[in-house]
Amino acid sequence: MICSGVSVSVNVWSMLVNGFFRSGEPRKAVDLFNKMGCSPNLVTYTSLIKGFMDYGMVDEAFSVVRIVQSKGLAADIVLVNVMIHTFTRLGRFEEARNVFLHSLKKGADQYTFATILSSLCLSRDFDLGITIGTETELDLVMGNSLMNYLCKVGNTLAALKVFRNMSNRDLALDCYTYTGFLTALCQGEAYGHALNMYDEIVKRKGIRIDAHFHTVMIDSLVELGEYGSAMRLFNRCVLEKRELDVVSYTVAIKGLVRGRRMEEACSLLEKMKDDGVMPNARTYRTVISGLCGEKDKDRLRKVLRECIEEGVELDPNTKFKVVSLLSRYTRDCSEFRSVFEKWRENVGVSDSYDELAVSAG
């Protein structure tokens, strides 16, 4: 269209800018924006803000926000939703909440509620002082988000009610929905029923089940202290070649640690690597604090060696436990002396705050 001189509307330019961001070519999106043959509008700016945020280009995103403001363009509902999402991703929950409260007066929709519910969960500040979206008819994503929120605040019955509501409608329930359902059942002390439902959902045709779904069931059993049952389910998932990821293995390891089965926990740590799933800092933390708890110095040294070899950085808490245990035995920690030195140097600097920070995507 451009080469043949056909006039390209602002709609088409906006679609192209958005499309290049979404297909992983932010450079082209920006080039095209700069070459637009007409002036951009709110839709174009919204695509830019979202696009920049998706690539972690926070300053660029906010420079577009300032352009919108300086042009006196009023944000519509889509931009409002993008801004709630943007502030949330940056951990700026207060601002997300303010934008949301402002949007209530002008008509929030399902996207708004899904976003703010997730924001509240992330901020761990569940008290918004208002009820959310009771006037709005649930759609799939908002329903999923609401169930998740209700489970987190401990309102299990309300979560189950949302599930029933969703089931009675013409919604194509998905992985998120069933995961929320199982979480609620386990929280409601109906884990036997949850296990039956789990089996039934896995057998059902046409539902894509992901690692998250299996992991939630396994983790719920672990949290209920049903370690044997949790491990049977995990092993069954392995045998049946279900999709499992690093979180699934870590949750299973947590079950073994809680059940004080450290030998098996260490074997599973090895097995996951054989299965092609690389342990991360959280996995090592689970095993290592378990070994510290059991004062199992020999296994601890072996696992710590691997952790260091693989370049996985532990959290400050776990480092402290390791040093407390091993430094009492000079002979046992000689091989780690330089590593411990480095840990001491870093105390109090950035990495201590990592756990407080919220991922910017």
Added chain:
DNA sequence: GTAGGGTTAG
């Protein structure tokens, strides 16, 4: 039928 937005775990 005609641009842009949303939900999950250890």
